[in-house]
Amino acid sequence: MSLNILGISAHYHDAACCLLRDGELVCAVEEERLSRVKHDPRLPWRAFRFCLEQGGITLPEVDCVAYYEDPAKKLARQIWMGLQPGSSPEARRKIHGRIAATLGRVEREIREGLGYEGRIEILDHHLAHAASSFYYSGFDDAAILTVDGVGEWATTTFGRAGGRGIELFEEVRFPNSLGFLYSAVTAYLGFEVNEGEYKVMGLAPYGKPRYIDQIRSLVTLGEEGQYRLNLEYFDFLEQERMFSDRLVALFGIPPRPAESELLPFHHDVARSLQWVLEEILLEKVRFLHGKTGSRNLCMAGGVALNCVANARILREGPFSDLFIQPAAGDAGGCLGAAAVAHVRLTGERPRQGRLDHMYWGPGYSSRDVAELLAATSCRGLDFRGRTGELIEATVDRLAEGKIIGWFQGRMEFGPRALGARSILADPRRPEMRDRINALVKMREAFRPFAPAVLAERAAAHFDLDHRSPFMLETSQVISPLDLPAVTHVDGSARVQTVDRQATSRFAGLLEGFERRTGCPVLLNTSFNMRGEPIVCTPADALLCFVHSQIDTLVVEDFLLDREQVPSRWRELSPPPRRPEAAISHQVYTLL
Numbered sequence: 261m262s263l264n265i266l267g268i269s270a271h272y273h274d275a276a277c278c279l280l281r282d283g284e285l286v287c288a289v290e291e292e293r294l295s296r297v298k299h300d301p302r303l304p305w306r307a308f309r310f311c312l313e314q315g316g317i318t319l320p321e322v323d324c325v326a327y328y329e330d331p332a333k334k335l336a337r338q339i340w341m342g343l344q345p346g347s348s349p350e351a352r353r354k355i356h357g358r359i360a361a362t363l364g365r366v367e368r369e370i371r372e373g374l375g376y377e378g379r380i381e382i383l384d385h386h387l388a389h390a391a392s393s394f395y396y397s398g399f400d401d402a403a404i405l406t407v408d409g410v411g412e413w414a415t416t417t418f419g420r421a422g423g424r425g426i427e428l429f430e431e432v433r434f435p436n437s438l439g440f441l442y443s444a445v446t447a448y449l450g451f452e453v454n455e456g457e458y459k460v461m462g463l464a465p466y467g468k469p470r471y472i473d474q475i476r477s478l479v480t481l482g483e484e485g486q487y488r489l490n491l492e493y494f495d496f497l498e499q500e501r502m503f504s505d506r507l508v509a510l511f512g513i514p515p516r517p518a519e520s521e522l523l524p525f526h527h528d529v530a531r532s533l534q535w536v537l538e539e540i541l542l543e544k545v546r547f548l549h550g551k552t553g554s555r556n557l558c559m560a561g562g563v564a565l566n567c568v569a570n571a572r573i574l575r576e577g578p579f580s581d582l583f584i585q586p587a588a589g590d591a592g593g594c595l596g597a598a599a600v601a602h603v604r605l606t607g608e609r610p611r612q613g614r615l616d617h618m619y620w621g622p623g624y625s626s627r628d629v630a631e632l633l634a635a636t637s638c639r640g641l642d643f644r645g646r647t648g649e650l651i652e653a654t655v656d657r658l659a660e661g662k663i664i665g666w667f668q669g670r671m672e673f674g675p676r677a678l679g680a681r682s683i684l685a686d687p688r689r690p691e692m693r694d695r696i697n698a699l700v701k702m703r704e705a706f707r708p709f710a711p712a713v714l715a716e717r718a719a720a721h722f723d724l725d726h727r728s729p730f731m732l733e734t735s736q737v738i739s740p741l742d743l744p745a746v747t748h749v750d751g752s753a754r755v756q757t758v759d760r761q762a763t764s765r766f767a768g769l770l771e772g773f774e775r776r777t778g779c780p781v782l783l784n785t786s787f788n789m790r791g792e793p794i795v796c797t798p799a800d801a802l803l804c805f806v807h808s809q810i811d812t813l814v815v816e817d818f819l820l821d822r823e824q825v826p827s828r829w830r831e832l833s834p835p836p837r838r839p840e841a842a843i844s845h846q847v848y849t850l851l
């Protein structure tokens with residue numbers, strides 16, 4: 261008899277579900293990929309159903325559902341927020357709504373929404389983050405650092421893990437939060453909270469760290485792992501805004517309206533914020549190393565997706581080896597919830613070793629694609645049984661400067677496209693960044709695209725002496741080739757190293773491109789339109805292909821050039837550019 265544990269994250273940012281069977285990961289998917297609602301926080305019933313189907317089990321065969329945070333503790337924090345003396349009536353009204361939404365909700369929804377009657381395990385949010393890293397790291401022992409906006413009360417935790425499980429020995433509590441520090445300045449810079457932090461990180465290299473003193477004054481470092489936000493600069497406790505008028509006065513310049521021009525001032529603030537975040541993380545990582553003595557560090561939580569900070573922690577920090585769970589944000593919490601439930605049920609560590617790929621989502625057969633194409637009258641080229649020719653035909657088009665929508669195998673779990681649902685192009689062409697932005701991504705011109713490189717060639721092109729399969733750190737470009745479409749303004753790149761064992765077809769494509777051009781690198785960005793989740797199904801890919809006007813779609817064994825799309829579809833005008841959401845100063849909606 262197998263032990264089937266379903267892990268669930270929900271009700272905050274990115275809902276997700278995974279299946280752990282006998283301590284080994286079977287599948288995992290974010291609800292947004294299936295519902296097509298970006299960052300969908302609702303109970304992930306579609307993802308839950310996918311996990312049952314992928315695992316070949318029915319509801320009665322589920323031994324446990326593990327939930328990634330404790331709603332009772334979260335409720336206590338929400339009530340504390342509702343009692344803040346300075347809070348506005350509007351903020352109080354909203355917090356009452358959130359309290360009502362938390363009260364008794366989780367178990368009721370799991371019972372009624374999923375029809376599940378068996379055992380439910382509830383975890384603390386940061387324990388789920390910690391476990392999502394350690395139990396998937398392959399380390400025998402490790403120090404653990406989790407950093408996010410907020411869980412129940414904790415916003416940062418420090419711990420150690422080994423044969424006796426995970427011990428989180430220190431935490432920083434809400435409202436002190438490095439995640440909220442970064443989000444508040446993100447909002448001040450005119451970007452959307454919980455979406456724009458990545459943009460601020462991308463903006464930082466354009467600036468100079470002229471505002472380090474101002475950023476430092478927002479946070480006071482304490483003993484050991486502690487720090488405190490200087491709350492007069494933040495409004496998220498009392499108002500529906502992340503930052504206060506005091507913060508505006510500190511910088512002396514009004515907040516940037518969303519979508520307005522980015523000035524050197526904004527670059528400089530972004531650079532200063534990134535600098536101070538790295539400074540604090542490095543100090544806390546040194547404390548953690550001294551306390552645990554481990555040579556290994558595991559990280560998770562949304563702040564662990566800051567790949568520039570990660571690179572500095574690895575390069576300048578005291579740990580020899582670093583594992584960051586690739587779905588480090590809240591979606592990945594379901595992995596940790598399932599792993600801890602496994603420990604509670606069996607008394608043993610899950611068998612799962614170090615994650616060497618993230619292709620845990622839905623996959624589709626070439627037969628599924630053939631049926632789709634037949635139904636839509638698209639005349640795709642059929643390469644079934646001729647993978648080598650499919651690769652060569654794709655290389656032909658990449659070498660001609662075409663942009664390829666690439667859909668192969670099971671979808672990635674986590675925020676990065678890693679060659680299963682990717683848009684690919686020749687990184688040597690300087691015009692490629694603008695062209696992809698104009699056709700599909702419609703994103704800010706300052707943000708770089710990332711390179712994917714054959715693992716065995718990585719060291720020749722990037723200052724990287726180890727595998728980096730999940731794009732979780734940056735490194736300097738040292739390539740003898742000119743790679744303008746994937747090189748950031750400071751000469752860095754967010755590299756994905758590609759192993760044949762993890763993804764043979766994507767590695768085969770890189771090999772084919774190298775044979776043809778001498779370049780083992782491709783530009784790789786996620787396969788989605790701006791504001792939409794990454795495509796999941798062949799139909800999603802076809803729709804994105806038609807809407808985006810990219811040149812070629814390669815979906816499993818089929819290849820479609822734009823000319824093969826029915827003319828009545830091609831004549832449809834592309835959708836207008838979406839304005840960036842006009843809620844750039846908004847506080848976290850489900851705080």
Ligand SMILES: [Fe+2]
Binds near residue numbers: 389410562589590
């Ligand atoms: Fe979190």
